[in-house]
Amino acid sequence: MGHGWEGAVLKLLRAKDFKLTVTASEQVTPHYRRLSFTDGGLLAEVGVHPAMWVRLWFEHDGKPHQRAYTLVDPDPSAGTFDMEFALHDGTASNWSGTARPGDVIAATVYGTAFTPPDPAPERLLLVGDAASLPAINSLLDAFPDTPATIWFETTSDDALPFRTRDVHDLHLIPRGDGTALESAVRTALPALLTPSTYLWITCDARTTRALTALARKDLAVPKDRFHAMAYWRP
Numbered sequence: 001m002g003h004g005w006e007g008a009v010l011k012l013l014r015a016k017d018f019k020l021t022v023t024a025s026e027q028v029t030p031h032y033r034r035l036s037f038t039d040g041g042l043l044a045e046v047g048v049h050p051a052m053w054v055r056l057w058f059e060h061d062g063k064p065h066q067r068a069y070t071l072v073d074p075d076p077s078a079g080t081f082d083m084e085f086a087l088h089d090g091t092a093s094n095w096s097g098t099a100r101p102g103d104v105i106a107a108t109v110y111g112t113a114f115t116p117p118d119p120a121p122e123r124l125l126l127v128g129d130a131a132s133l134p135a136i137n138s139l140l141d142a143f144p145d146t147p148a149t150i151w152f153e154t155t156s157d158d159a160l161p162f163r164t165r166d167v168h169d170l171h172l173i174p175r176g177d178g179t180a181l182e183s184a185v186r187t188a189l190p191a192l193l194t195p196s197t198y199l200w201i202t203c204d205a206r207t208t209r210a211l212t213a214l215a216r217k218d219l220a221v222p223k224d225r226f227h228a229m230a231y232w233r234p
């Protein structure tokens with residue numbers, strides 16, 4: 001099927017389209033699944049950066065359904081990467097549960113970018129959940145020796161594949177009514193922020209909005225020391 005008006009707009013914006021082929025699948029935990037892909041030339045054409053993401057195209061009720069997913073361990077020389085899916089009841093998530101080697105999915109690259117913080121951060125301050133674990137892991141890998149404080153919202157006891165090391169301070173926060181992550185960050189952030197920290201907020205839309213306002217308005221974090229993007233809508 002076509003990609004509807006969103007696809008038409010992306011085409012006008014010169015977004016690049018690729019076909020990804022599934023090569024393997026792994027049920028990492030009961031609520032987290034990894035798929036491996038060959039990239040259809042994507043990495044060679046557009047390059048790689050930390051926390052890079054693409055728009056995958058699904059079909060839902062006969063209509064195009066586009067959702068963003070992060071590249072895990074992209075390897076430009078091999079033309080491969082993985083993606084990791086936090087599982088819930090949704091079209092993209094459910095597709096990951098049934099995808100088999102040989103299945104092909106369309107991907108569009110548009111909007112992904114990463115400006116390396118300059119000067120390099122002395123500490124990363126990362127806020128996320130299972131949907132942004134691939135992005136968080138990618139940042140931990142991109143700054144291997146940089147200390148990090150991570151506030152991570154959980155909805156299960158799954159032993160998720162964190163790439164944390166001893167310079168990383170991981171706080172697991174059960175989602176509860178959906179406000180605990182915001183409260184934890186609100187309490188701890190002011191004492192940790194310095195001109196050389198880099199703050200990354202990628203969680204549900206409400207929490208992302210609240211913490212963005214905290215960082216921008218109340219704590220005056222400069223734009224170039226801060227990235228925020230809602231990863232999903234409750």
Ligand SMILES: Cc1cc2nc3c(=O)[nH]c(=O)nc-3n(C[C@H](O)[C@H](O)[C@H](O)COP(=O)(O)OP(=O)(O)OC[C@H]3O[C@@H](n4cnc5c(N)ncnc54)[C@H](O)[C@@H]3O)c2cc1C
Nearest residue numbers: 068069070084085086088090091092093131231232233234
């Ligand atoms: C830049 C970017 C990168 C992303 N990278 C990843 C990634 O690597 N891995 C990943 O798993 N997700 C990632 N996401 C999040 C993913 O795109 C969303 O979770 C998306 O909504 C899933 O689509 P769906 O079709 O499965 O569900 P939808 O049709 O969007 O939603 C169906 C139902 O599921 C609920 N829902 C959606 N997402 C979640 C969730 N994460 N947790 C709990 N409930 C949810 C919705 O509230 C709704 O009730 C990323 C998002 C962005 C913006």
